[in-house]
Amino acid sequence: MTKRILLAAVAALALPCSALAQTHDVAALRDAALQDDLAWEITEGLTTEIGARLAATEDEARARKWAIAKLTALGFQNVRSEPFRMPVWVRGEEKAEVLGQHAQKLSLAALGNSGSTGAKGIEAEVVYFASFADLQAAPAGTLKGKIAFIDHRMTVTQDGSSYGVFGAARRTGPSIAASKGAVATLIRSIGTDYHRNPHTGGTNWAQGVKPIPAAALALPDAEQLERLLKRGPVRLKLDITPQFKGQGESGNVIAEVPGSDPAAGIVLVACHLDSWDLATGAIDDASGCGIVAAAAKRIMDAGQPRRTIRVLWAGAEEPGVWGGKAYFEAHKNERHVLASESDFGADRIWKFDATLPESGKPVVDRLAAALAPLGVGRGRDPATGGADVAAVISAGASGIDLAQSGLRYFDYHHTPDDTLDKVDPAQLRQNVAVWTTMLAITANAPEQIGPAR
Amino acid sequence: MTKRILLAAVAALALPCSALAQTHDVAALRDAALQDDLAWEITEGLTTEIGARLAATEDEARARKWAIAKLTALGFQNVRSEPFRMPVWVRGEEKAEVLGQHAQKLSLAALGNSGSTGAKGIEAEVVYFASFADLQAAPAGTLKGKIAFIDHRMTVTQDGSSYGVFGAARRTGPSIAASKGAVATLIRSIGTDYHRNPHTGGTNWAQGVKPIPAAALALPDAEQLERLLKRGPVRLKLDITPQFKGQGESGNVIAEVPGSDPAAGIVLVACHLDSWDLATGAIDDASGCGIVAAAAKRIMDAGQPRRTIRVLWAGAEEPGVWGGKAYFEAHKNERHVLASESDFGADRIWKFDATLPESGKPVVDRLAAALAPLGVGRGRDPATGGADVAAVISAGASGIDLAQSGLRYFDYHHTPDDTLDKVDPAQLRQNVAVWTTMLAITANAPEQIGPAR
Known part of the structure; x- marks a missing residue:
């Protein structure tokens, strides 16, 4: 606990703007998120009430309706579906x-x-x-x-x-x-x-x-x-x-926490709403949707952030990142300063990688200090995002990858075994705490955090 | 090692008949069996070459042919199939x-x-x-x-x-x-x-x-x-x-190591050859057949035992112990002194239970001493046998249950997951060593070891 308090103090001292520190107390938000139950509620609800959600099927359409109702009920702004067309393949x-x-x-x-x-x-x-x-x-x-x-x-x-x-x-x-x-x-x-x-x-x-x-x-x-x-x-x-069934409709579900400074750009946090058809897609990727939405809601409930946080629950990632591509086409001219995706299960985050401009270095340092108490180290890989935000990052946005442990991910990935029981609630909460910390710091940073190039 | 040698010495001293100890050196047989590869060969062969073996189907008939060829090639005597009729159910x-x-x-x-x-x-x-x-x-x-x-x-x-x-x-x-x-x-x-x-x-x-x-x-x-x-x-x-398809044929496969003293009775060791249809039945019960046959062969190769060892690879255990019932009907008038079955996977044997007459007490003591180095303790439950020998034991034969660990057995039991990769070769060899020890002692014991009542 001593180490934790010390690190929190260091992080607070490093913040150049004390007003933001008051609105979004990073350490307090982080520690409170370790009690999160929203990510579980979303993961449990989506996997139980919808089940499997193959891209461009009726099941995925039900998932979009569910998602819009859920994100609206949670108090997000500008909640909508952005439809797109794609080829349909069924088993x-x-x-x-x-x-x-x-x-x-x-x-x-x-x-x-x-x-x-x-x-x-x-x-x-x-x-x-x-x-x-x-x-x-x-x-x-x-x-x-x-x-x-x-x-x-x-x-x-x-x-x-x-x-x-x-x-x-x-x-x-x-x-x-x-x-x-x-x-x-x-x-x-x-x-x-x-x-x-x-x-x-x-x-x-x-x-x-x-x-x-x-x-x-x-x-x-x-x-x-x-x-x-x-x-x-x-x-x-x-x-x-299997059959190719011509063109069908999928869609991205989007929700926002509008920022106080529109010129400061958008922080995009993503997951994908579709799953393969063999299972309920608990770790791939209902839990990712639970994690990013729960973290964004914690920031929203603590006060308006400087930057807009946009939550993207992408459609049709599995058969070829159709949602990610459609999102990029529709939004490539907006000012995305940072993008990140949770699409690697719900096990403990063990490191983070960040690709930010030089001006963002103090932000990354604050992030490293604030994440250390959660057992998250600083990696040295370039941050390339999950599949759905990779185009946004390639086009210039900064990236932060919050790396989950993959030690058992490929035991379940894309199998009939990707079901709710594979999600460990304690590790899921650690994910929410890490994401909340990341958003509390990046969405409020007074520094320029992106684009990275 | 000191403990092992000491225990072997104690076991040897306890043998009242030194001639038998020379023919079947219990400790040497036990330790050599820890290098056994026959049980694996049988388990691998049966599960690979036959696959699933649902009772009274063509698959089970192929398994009987395979079993007869294998047991004959191994040098057992009186190898035969004893057919019986039963109702057929298919998925x-x-x-x-x-x-x-x-x-x-x-x-x-x-x-x-x-x-x-x-x-x-x-x-x-x-x-x-x-x-x-x-x-x-x-x-x-x-x-x-x-x-x-x-x-x-x-x-x-x-x-x-x-x-x-x-x-x-x-x-x-x-x-x-x-x-x-x-x-x-x-x-x-x-x-x-x-x-x-x-x-x-x-x-x-x-x-x-x-x-x-x-x-x-x-x-x-x-x-x-x-x-x-x-x-x-x-x-x-x-x-x-599913369908009930009327009466069909199943059968028990039997092989023997004839004893030198026909009046001393039969030691019956069993497993079942059939499996459910969802998997190749590696732990249920190909490995059991591998274990009992490998142990019996080790005794046979070391010299003729006093008692006949009869190996029973029972048919049609899964749908209702049809093979065990048919065996009992055909052989109930023979002098079975002891019966035992391996039908609980291939994980480490951790205890044994024995139900023998008072005259068999020294035999059980020798067994306890000889099994201790293999990590096998002495249990206090009555020995009731596996399903295929339960009738023989109920009718009066003594029983010895060599209890395998069930800690992961019901993760795979009767599922599509009962496949060869679930068998741990090292634990399988420990099973063969325990069974070899048990047969070396009981098939040669000069004492009366059964019937128990």
């Missing part, structure tokens, strides 16, 4: 069966944007690739009529950086396999758990490549297939029947 | 959907012997019971046209005793609900994990009660339904279409 049946003497079923899930086997399914032999690089190295045409199986093995990392590396098998593996003649692609799930819950996620087709069926095997099933392949050739029957 | 579609404003899917699995909703499904309102006792207390007729939901919450116990208590919701809950007018029954899975993998398992219909659809919700889904019910009435659409 169908998905079955895989080993044929022949070792006949058995395997558990898998189609990747977003997967093609279809057709109702009759397909039968073909499996070709094994131990890694994404091995698939890349396969000569053109060698996969003709075959099912490519990419057994790329993700590892656990606290900062989630392994997702960038190993995720390539999902993001572009199927397109590469298709270009080499494959009739379908299976990947070992981009995940770190041993449950029969495959990890879905979007895949992308290169220009001119016709989508083929593409699905992820649960880890136990990927290893089963690997063992079977060691015994000899394996033929599979695949029935994977 | 169909299974879907549950919340209707109305909170529309969403729930994850569930039909219980073995569940009735069917028919292809068109059923729609009905849910009635909540916090416990099995609450369901029992509901007045007759009050469930007419409703879906009973039994939210009985299992807790973790090392000895698995909670399964007996909480399992009632599954074993007889649906029958009770049906007798009170319910059109279907849902239970919270009898399990302790928070994955979207429901726990199936057999349910029993009382005389005169017509089977209704009966299914288990995964724990996250049971809690979701509970949260929804707190918000108001819930109507569900259920599509659960």
Whole structure:
């Protein structure tokens, strides 16, 4: 406690404007946020009352209505939905069966944007690739009529950086396999758990490549297939029947805490409202929406901030950041000074990264001091934002990334297991405290905090 | 190590017949078994090459062929299948959907012997019971046209005793609900994990009660339904279409290590070869078959034991111990002196319970001394056997229960998650060492070790 009080005192002394310190007492707001129950209420409500919220479906539309009602009831200003159009993809049946003497079923899930086997399914032999690089190295045409199986093995990392590396098998593996003649692609799930819950996620087709069926095997099933392949050739029957359903409507939900100084710019805080269809999307990303809204409300309730805080609950992030792109197109000419997103679950924030202009250095120092008592260290990575604010940051806004622990995130990410019980209320409250602290400091800073370049 | 050597010396001194000690050096057999790889080979082979093995299906028939070939290749004598007939039940579609404003899917699995909703499904309102006792207390007729939901919450116990208590919701809950007018029954899975993998398992219909659809919700889904019910009435659409397919064939696979003294009786060691259909049944019970066969082979390879060791890989345990009953009917007049079964996974054995006649007391003392170095204590419960040998023990045979840790068993039991990766090779080897020790002592004991009464 001594250390905490000391740090709070240091932070208060460092504030050049004592009037702001009185309106938004950073340490008091931070400590009060450790008792927050709003983030839980939002996470519980959205996941229970709406459930899964696949982009551009009726479920996601219900989620937008729910979001507008909720954010309005909480007292935010300018609450609205900003609709946009996008292609709609929906899951169908998905079955895989080993044929022949070792006949058995395997558990898998189609990747977003997967093609279809057709109702009759397909039968073909499996070709094994131990890694994404091995698939890349396969000569053109060698996969003709075959099912490519990419057994790329993700590892656990606290900062989630392994997702960038190993995720390539999902993001572009199927397109590469298709270009080499494959009739379908299976990947070992981009995940770190041993449950029969495959990890879905979007895949992308290169220009001119016709989508083929593409699905992820649960880890136990990927290893089963690997063992079977060691015994000899394996033929599979695949029935994977998702559909592209033309254009549909999604939308971003926006709410604001208007600032006292419009010239000081906007602090944008984001999450995404949609989820994959396999689960209720508790950690991806209902909890993120709970965290940013709860933090913004705490600032609002403590008095008007200098800068406008804009809360963005983006639509359709999962199938390709459609909401983030639509937001940027609609708002790119506004003065965003800072952007940040919570889209990595609800586990404890362990570090922060900040990319601010030189004038913002004292702000970052105050933030570091105020976050230390919450167990948050100062990182040295560039802040690039979550997917929905990345364009805003690329265009010049400063960024602050509040990095959650990823040690168990990829056990649940994009699986049927992303449900409310995976959210730890104590860690969720720590998130709200960190975000409240960040907003109390940045939305009120008298310094210029952005754009960063 | 000092302690180990000392205990081995004590055990050797306690042996009244030094000739037997030379043929079967208990401590040497025990310690060598800690390097066993046969139990893993059997577990890996059966789960990989056959996969799921639902009773009285073609899959289980393939497993019997595999078992006979394997046990024969290992050098066992009198290897054979003993077929029997039984009713066949197979899973169909299974879907549950919340209707109305909170529309969403729930994850569930039909219980073995569940009735069917028919292809068109059923729609009905849910009635909540916090416990099995609450369901029992509901007045007759009050469930007419409703879906009973039994939210009985299992807790973790090392000895698995909670399964007996909480399992009632599954074993007889649906029958009770049906007798009170319910059109279907849902239970919270009898399990302790928070994955979207429901726990199936057999349910029993009382005389005169017509089977209704009966299914288990995964724990996250049971809690979701509970949260929804707190918000108001819930109507569900259920599509659960299993089928009773008349009589079919299952069978027990038997192998022996003939003893030198036929009058000394049979030591029966068992497991079950069938599994539920949702997974490859690695911990339930391929590993049990690996353990008992590996231990029996170690005794066989060390020289002929005094008593015949009979290995029983029972068929059709899961839907109602059909194999155990058929075995008892066929063999009840033989002289079984001792019976034991491995059917509780492959985690470390932490205690043993023994029910032997007074003459067997020195044998149990030697066993306790020899097992202590493996971390196995002496329990005080009566030994009742696993399901497949319970009838043999009830009829008078002595029993020894080698109790595995159940701390994570009910995370996987009867779910899609019961796969090879759940077996820890080091703990599996400890099991083989314990079983080898038990057989080395009991199959050779000069004392009368059974019947117990």
